[in-house]
Amino acid sequence: MRNTTATPALPLGDDALILSHRLGEWAGNAPVLEEEVALANIALDLLGQARVLLSLAGDEDELAYLREERQFRNLQLVEQPNGDFAHTIARQLYFSTYQELLFEYLATTESELAPLAAKAVKEVVYHRDHAHQWTLRLGDGTDESRVRMQRALDALWRFTGEMFEPVEGLETVPWPALHDSWTTRITHTLEQATLAVPDGPRRGGWAAGAGRQGLHTESFGRMLAEMQHLHRSHPGATW
């Protein structure tokens, strides 16, 4: 891998890339046509962010298509399979709220990420709003949708602790303050949706750092295989 510098752009770019790919898997499968467009929009926003961020770290195509699982630095949260619609919304709610807070902060700094953060935060506010709206609808919808939404929130809760582990190169970010704001916002949304804030540990089965250290969950390898298949089958091709 030539040209790859250690920069916080890499983990943040990986978050956007991997979640974008997961959302892309909804194409043709969303509950309604309008929602299909909304999910694709969010996926495209994230892919755009990933391209800028990965370009800061090196060659974007090499980074996306030629790294092994252990070289990816994304959060375990974003690599989680889509599951049902509620599962996808819960993942998006947790992640977008985190991304909004982080980018809002980064936009005010002198960091090389500041211009990207300032531009992306407008997109992310929409992503968070979309997830917020659907959390309210599913949580306060039918008995079935409520059960599914709560199940999704509970299932993904253990991946949320990792978001507030300091990222290499971003030690100056006030992570505990971000964590507090995140908890406040999530609690507010879930209360409005008549859902319970999950309890229990906020750590995956892996050691501290997890995805940020290249330790990923089981389904991630299969996702990468699909994502990288064509590029690896035809090395050096251009398209």
Next chain:
Amino acid sequence: MTTPRPAETAATAAAAAPRPGDWPLWEVFVRSRRGLSHTHAGSLHAPDAEMALRNARDLYTRRSEGVSLWVVPSAQITASSPDEKDAFFEPAGDKPYRHPTFYEIPDGVHHL
């Protein structure tokens, strides 16, 4: 006018009442950033006005900033009937005094 039979009444009511899970149709009107008025852009399905607005933003504005969106339930729109076209719209062409075409528009007046 015949009294509808019970079976017909039930069928009509079932067709009119929204079932759970049905997403009603909304009409979307967009005013572009430099536009003067809202223009009908199309329609979409949404469960309520909030979602209709968000869907309209994705489908019809590509999120350009500075645009204004209106969404209206299609059921709320009353349209003129094509059958009454003549009575409604046929102008009295032989009565030129009905048409305000003889006036010079003053320079200061825009958008008339």
